Amino acid sequence: MERIISGTDMKKVDEYTINEVGIPSLVLMERAAKSVADLIEETTDKNSEVIAIAGTGNNGADGVAVCRMLYIDGYNTCIYIMGNIDKATQEFKTQIEIAQKVGIEIKDASRLTRDEMDKKHVIVDSIFGVGLSRNVDGDYKKLIEAINQSKAKVYAVDIPSGLNADTGKVMGVAVKADYTVCFGELKLGAVLYPGADYCGKLSFDNIGFPDVSYKKCETVYKYHTSDDLKLIPKRPNYSNKGTYGKLLVIAGNKDITGAAFLCAKAAFRTGAGLVRIFTAKENREVIQKLLPEAMVNVYDTDDFDKKALDACIEWANVIAIGPGIGTGGIQKNMVEAVLESRKNTVIDADGINVISQNVKLKKMLHKNVILTPHLGEMARFENKTIDEIKDNLVKSAFNINYMYNANGILKDARSVAVTQDDIYINMTGNSGMATAGSGDVLTGIVAGLLAIGCNVENATTLAPYIHGIAGDLVATKMPKASIMATDIIEEIKNIMPQ
Ligand SMILES: NC(=O)C1=CN([C@@H]2O[C@H](COP(=O)(O)OP(=O)(O)OC[C@H]3O[C@@H](n4cnc5c(N)ncnc54)[C@H](O)[C@@H]3O)[C@@H](O)[C@H]2O)[C@@H](O)CC1
Ligand SMILES: Nc1ncnc2c1ncn2[C@@H]1O[C@H](COP(=O)(O)OP(=O)(O)O)[C@@H](O)[C@H]1O
Numbered sequence: 068m069e070r071i072i073s074g075t076d077m078k079k080v081d082e083y084t085i086n087e088v089g090i091p092s093l094v095l096m097e098r099a100a101k102s103v104a105d106l107i108e109e110t111t112d113k114n115s116e117v118i119a120i121a122g123t124g125n126n127g128a129d130g131v132a133v134c135r136m137l138y139i140d141g142y143n144t145c146i147y148i149m150g151n152i153d154k155a156t157q158e159f160k161t162q163i164e165i166a167q168k169v170g171i172e173i174k175d176a177s178r179l180t181r182d183e184m185d186k187k188h189v190i191v192d193s194i195f196g197v198g199l200s201r202n203v204d205g206d207y208k209k210l211i212e213a214i215n216q217s218k219a220k221v222y223a224v225d226i227p228s229g230l231n232a233d234t235g236k237v238m239g240v241a242v243k244a245d246y247t248v249c250f251g252e253l254k255l256g257a258v259l260y261p262g263a264d265y266c267g268k269l270s271f272d273n274i275g276f277p278d279v280s281y282k283k284c285e286t287v288y289k290y291h292t293s294d295d296l297k298l299i300p301k302r303p304n305y306s307n308k309g310t311y312g313k314l315l316v317i318a319g320n321k322d323i324t325g326a327a328f329l330c331a332k333a334a335f336r337t338g339a340g341l342v343r344i345f346t347a348k349e350n351r352e353v354i355q356k357l358l359p360e361a362m363v364n365v366y367d368t369d370d371f372d373k374k375a376l377d378a379c380i381e382w383a384n385v386i387a388i389g390p391g392i393g394t395g396g397i398q399k400n401m402v403e404a405v406l407e408s409r410k411n412t413v414i415d416a417d418g419i420n421v422i423s424q425n426v427k428l429k430k431m432l433h434k435n436v437i438l439t440p441h442l443g444e445m446a447r448f449e450n451k452t453i454d455e456i457k458d459n460l461v462k463s464a465f466n467i468n469y470m471y472n473a474n475g476i477l478k479d480a481r482s483v484a485v486t487q488d489d490i491y492i493n494m495t496g497n498s499g500m501a502t503a504g505s506g507d508v509l510t511g512i513v514a515g516l517l518a519i520g521c522n523v524e525n526a527t528t529l530a531p532y533i534h535g536i537a538g539d540l541v542a543t544k545m546p547k548a549s550i551m552a553t554d555i556i557e558e559i560k561n562i563m564p565q
């Protein structure tokens with residue numbers, strides 16, 4: 068697990084470290100600059116001409132220090148200052164004095180032309196960091212546009228200039244970097260879209276902030292790394308299929324067959340011991356052919372037998388409900404019966420749509436429920452527009468827990484998983500996963516994790532991580548355009564622990 072911090076919180080970490088812990092600002096800066104200088108040395112040859120384009124805040128001070136380090140190591144460097152040096156931070160003035168004494172040429176960035184930039188190989192973007200406080204316009208805007216048109220390789224210091232470090236929004240215009248090194252932790256604004264698209268290869272360097280400095284943060288976001296796969300429960304030798312859960316998948320209706328199959332198969336590949344599918348009678352034959360491992364119970368849409376459903380719910384210890392079920396009266400009764408059971412439950416797609424239309428069902432949500440809406444479903448659930456959800460991705464996901472005491476995975480290019488303890492941002496996956504049925508596979512993974520004994524919190528945060536790695540593994544074998552949901556399922560077996 069690693070942390071992700073908003074720009075606003077990172078400023079608090081900075082302040083606490085400098086003022087309370089007592090690590091001097093220039094010491095942190097030296098390490099920050101060193102990590103960018105090292106990256107440039109690793110990824111360019113020594114004949115490269117490097118320029119730092121520096122604002123007059125501490126981000127600019129970092130950039131000046133990067134240039135000085137490269138100069139000392141034999142690079143041909145030059146510093147271009149953007150802004151009024153009289154209003155510069157003390158650290159910036161200090162870094163400029165040092166650079167001057169070392170012998171580096173210092174120029175005015177407002178005169179820097181595209182032609183001149185093209186002659187350079189590397190641009191160190193240090194115009195704005197987490198201190199960006201308003202939209203970028205005027206000469207700053209022109210400068211950033213010129214950087215984006217130039218042929219030079221761009222290294223962003225802390226965050227590409229112009230990105231909102233809290234939200235990932237582009238504040239008018241933003242630098243398109245080839246590399247970004249965040250200081251402390253990954254910045255939320257570098258991880259969320261559209262910001263993520265501006266960062267190029269993204270990395271972070273702690274630069275010496277102690278853990279104690281993070282206690283002032285309002286929210287510490289997290290993301291999973293491969294180490295966290297150890298949270299998946301081990302399979303004891305002395306076990307049988309009952310040990311790995313009795314999963315009831317309520318999916319599909321008389322017009323939709325695939326959803327139940329995809330969800331159930333993904334759950335099997337994740338390790339579920341027993342899977343029973345409850346679906347419309349029209350689906351029985353095809354599901355039995357596609358997935359003979361699953362048990363199948365069916366209902367008649369025109370003559371719904373609630374007792375059969377109740378028996379299935381009684382049998383199960385984990386339930387996944389929603390993919391392709393439809394949103395009529397029968398479906399409302401199904402969701403209600405499932406919620407009444409208070410068992411570990413994943414609710415997706417139409418299951419969420421049914422709840423969105425029904426205040427009583429919303430009130431029945433509980434702490435063992437994991438909702439997995441995509442943006443459209445979340446918009447209906449919160450009675451907002453998709454744009455409103457997109458603009459407040461993290462907050463919308465957070466509301467699933469805050470308002471309804473449930474867990475949630477708000478699915479997007481960066482899915483946000485929320486439990487009562489944590490907010491995880493998923494860093495795996497790719498655009499090839501934007502394909503029909505991909506969400507049904509995720510539902511199956513969540514349910515499978517619950518079935519094998521993951522607690523609700525770990526299932527909520529690990530499922531999008533595993534789903535994304537599966538998608539990334541598929542992408543190593545075929546173009547993203549060709550990826551189908553069934554391909555994603557087949558990679559789950561390459562991720563699960565032996
Ligand atoms: N000692 C520290 O405090 C450390 C700071 N660090 C660096 O410092 C950065 C933060 O420094 P600052 O807080 O000085 O802020 P920045 O350097 O990010 O930017 C602030 C400056 O930009 C101006 N500004 C903001 N929005 C503008 C706009 N739209 N148009 C024109 N000017 C605008 C402000 O008036 C101010 O002069 C971090 O991102 C990081 O790179 C790191 O070196 C780590 C240690
Ligand atoms: N650009 C992307 N990058 C990473 N993951 C993506 C991207 N687009 C979609 N996904 C993932 O694919 C899944 C799509 O789910 P969903 O929209 O419910 O599909 P469906 O309803 O067709 O099953 C989600 O888990 C989402 O996070």
Ligand SMILES: [K+]
Binds near residue numbers: 192195196223224225
């Ligand atoms: K920057």
